[in-house]
Amino acid sequence: MFTVDLGEVRKPRSGATGSRQILPTQMVEPWHRHEDLAFAVQTRHSKYSDDRTGSTCETCGRWKWLPISEGDAPIVASAVVAESDLIASPETFGDGLKSFRHLLVRRPLGETLVAASPRNWHLVEVQIA
Numbered sequence: 710m711f712t713v714d715l716g717e718v719r720k721p722r723s724g725a726t727g728s729r730q731i732l733p734t735q736m737v738e739p740w741h742r743h744e745d746l747a748f749a750v751q752t753r754h755s756k757y758s759d760d761r762t763g764s765t766c767e768t769c770g771r772w773k774w775l776p777i778s779e780g781d782a783p784i785v786a787s788a789v790v791a792e793s794d795l796i797a798s799p800e801t802f803g804d805g806l807k808s809f810r811h812l813l814v815r816r817p818l819g820e821t822l823v824a825a826s827p828r829n830w831h832l833v834e835v836q837i838a
C-alpha cells in the first residue's frame with residue numbers, strides 16, 4: 710500500500726473514466742541551494758546559453774530554471790520530509806513553453822511504476838544531503 714493522493718480522471722464531455730491518477734504532493738521548501746542549481750544549469754547549458762540560468766514566466770512571474778535532470782543537483786534533506794510516496798519540487802524547470810517540476814518517488818512505488826509501465830517511467834538515483 711502506498712501513501713499517495715489519487716485524483717479521478719475525467720474527460721471534458723463524458724465525465725468519469727473510472728481511472729485514477731497519482732497526484733504528487735507539492736512541496737514548499739526549496740529542494741536545492743540556489744548556487745547548486747545555478748552550477749548544474751550552467752554546466753549543462755553554458756555551451757548554448759552563456760550565463761543564462763533560466764527565465765521568468767511572463768504570465769505568472771514564476772522563475773523557471775533551464776531544464777536539468779533530477780540527479781544533477783544535490784537535494785537538501787530537510788526539504789523533502791513528506792508523508793507522500795510521490796512529491797513534486799517547488800522549483801520549476803523548462804524553457805520556452807515547456808514547464809515541469811521534478812518528482813521524487815520512494816523506491817517501492819518507483820519500482821512498481823517502472824514494472825507497470827517501463828516505457829513511461831525510469832528511475833534516477835538522487836543525492837539527498
Ligand SMILES: [Zn+2]
Binds near residue numbers: 768769770
Ligand atoms: Zn507561468
